[in-house]
Amino acid sequence: MLARSCLRSTRAFAGARNGAINFSKRAASSSSGSAAEQSPLGLNIAAVASTAVAAGSIAWYYHLYGPTAHAMTPAEEGLHPTKYPWVHQEWFKTFDHQALRRGFQVYREVCASCHSLSRVPYRSLVGTIMTVDEAKALAEENEYDTEPNEQGEIEKRPGKLSDYLPAPYKNDEAARFANNGALPPDLSLIVKARHGGCDYIFSLLTGYPDEPPAGAQVGAGLNFNPYFPGTGIAMARVLYDGLVEYEDETPASTSQMAKDVVEFLNWAAEPEMDDRKRMGMKVLVVTSVLFALSVWVKRYKWSWLKTRKLVYDPPQASNTRH
Amino acid sequence: MAVPVRPIYDFLFRKNYSMLGVVFVSAFAFEMFYDTTMNKVWDNINRGRQWKDIRHKYAQEEE
Numbered sequence: 001m002l003a004r005s006c007l008r009s010t011r012a013f014a015g016a017r018n019g020a021i022n023f024s025k026r027a028a029s030s031s032s033g034s035a036a037e038q039s040p041l042g043l044n045i046a047a048v049a050s051t052a053v054a055a056g057s058i059a060w061y062y063h064l065y066g067p068t069a070h071a072m073t074p075a076e077e078g079l080h081p082t083k084y085p086w087v088h089q090e091w092f093k094t095f096d097h098q099a100l101r102r103g104f105q106v107y108r109e110v111c112a113s114c115h116s117l118s119r120v121p122y123r124s125l126v127g128t129i130m131t132v133d134e135a136k137a138l139a140e141e142n143e144y145d146t147e148p149n150e151q152g153e154i155e156k157r158p159g160k161l162s163d164y165l166p167a168p169y170k171n172d173e174a175a176r177f178a179n180n181g182a183l184p185p186d187l188s189l190i191v192k193a194r195h196g197g198c199d200y201i202f203s204l205l206t207g208y209p210d211e212p213p214a215g216a217q218v219g220a221g222l223n224f225n226p227y228f229p230g231t232g233i234a235m236a237r238v239l240y241d242g243l244v245e246y247e248d249e250t251p252a253s254t255s256q257m258a259k260d261v262v263e264f265l266n267w268a269a270e271p272e273m274d275d276r277k278r279m280g281m282k283v284l285v286v287t288s289v290l291f292a293l294s295v296w297v298k299r300y301k302w303s304w305l306k307t308r309k310l311v312y313d314p315p316q317a318s319n320t321r322h
Numbered sequence: 323m324a325v326p327v328r329p330i331y332d333f334l335f336r337k338n339y340s341m342l343g344v345v346f347v348s349a350f351a352f353e354m355f356y357d358t359t360m361n362k363v364w365d366n367i368n369r370g371r372q373w374k375d376i377r378h379k380y381a382q383e384e385e
Contacts, residue, residue: 092364097373128373131380248379274372282360 078229081196081203088263089198092281094274095267100129102246103264106257109244111187114179114235116167119188120268123161128271135161142166180221182234191262191269198262203227205258208237 070077088095104125107117122139126132139159144166146155159166167186169175176183191197204227212224222232239254246252267273299306335341369375 092367094368094371096371098371098376101376131377134380278361278364281364282356285360286356 072229076230078231079203079207079226081199081227084199084202086198086263088266088273092277094277095128095263097128098248099260099263100267102248102250102257103260103262103267104129105246106239106244106261107187107264110238110257111261112165113168114175114184115187116169116184117165117187117268118167119164119186121162121164122159124271126161128267132161139163180234184235187265187268189269191266193269198266200227201265202255202258202262204233205239205261206255 087093107115122135125138126135130138139161142159142163143156144159144163146157148154169178172183185193191201194200196203204225207227208223208225212218216224216231218224219232222234223236224231225233239257241253244252244257250256270276333340334344365372
């Protein structure tokens with residue numbers, strides 16, 4: 001009912017509408033020139049305006065989102081450290097514990113005068129860097145607070161294996177005061193805490209130029225190091241050839257000491273690495289065997305389907321009806 | 323292949339508890355074998371790098 005009324009209503013205007021459509025169609029198709037010439041100025045203005053709007057919006061969008069925004073200049077970013085082929089960072093390699101021992105010696109004799117290593121206890125040195133007796137003797141060189149005694153007094157006692165390595169300063173304020181306002185960071189997790197990790201610290205320790213390059217701005221009390229973000233670092237160059245005398249008679253060049261202490265700091269940051277990698281190797285071997293097994297089982301189970309042949313046997317021509 | 327499959331099956335896997343026991347015991351045995359083998363491989367890869375390889379240098383000095 002509704003449809004029929006709609007039809008009827010359209011039919012009522014059909015004559016007039018058809019005439020109009022036919023007229024316009026005829027004008028557009030038979031005399032194309034006359035339609036374009038109706039208002040060339042208006043059409044041109046419209047084309048120019050729409051093109052300008054399109055180009056302008058693209059330009060505005062690029063201005064907003066196109067170029068990468070750098071929060072820091074390259075100097076503030078610091079030079080990216082060189083990638084070095086650290087053996088202990090290979091998949092199936094442990095730390096070189098002889099190097100750890102040398103690195104700990106460098107830390108104790110050089111770094112420890114300013115930097116703490118407060119998350120490393122003496123007990124963790126046992127069995128990785130030194131023997132029990134050596135670690136005990138080292139711990140006893142320092143004094144630690146006791147529990148309060150009966151009168152509430154806190155006395156001093158020699159260190160035990162369960163104590164942590166002592167910090168060079170009492171607190172951060174004392175450290176800042178002694179170092180011209182700059183705080184030497186704790187080195188326990190420094191390899192994890194800096195972009196570039198081992199590469200960065202090695203580059204930083206060995207990257208001090210003899211004198212700052214021409215035009216470089218070096219603040220008062222600061223030293224120039226291209227690898228340090230901002231290039232002005234409060235720590236001066238500390239590692240020089242022959243600064244430390246290694247007990248295993250390794251030549252103590254600057255880079256040798258830097259390499260050893262970086263490996264030691266990497267151990268301090270992740271002392272579980274040796275065990276983790278050994279476990280990872282076991283897991284990889286077992287899972288690769290299991291994966292190969294599962295691939296074989298899948299192929300075995302699917303072989304009847306994958307090896308079947310479908311043969312199309314066409315019906316005889318005499319039997320077909322067209 | 324003259325493997326007597328039938329008696330092995332009857333002895334080890336026919337009863338559920340015996341099958342469970344076989345699974346547990348073989349898992350335990352495999353774990354021991356696998357761990358010792360892989361630890362040997364690991365020590366071979368890292369020969370001279372671990373503490374146990376350099377311990378004798380420092381332990382003997384004490385005694």
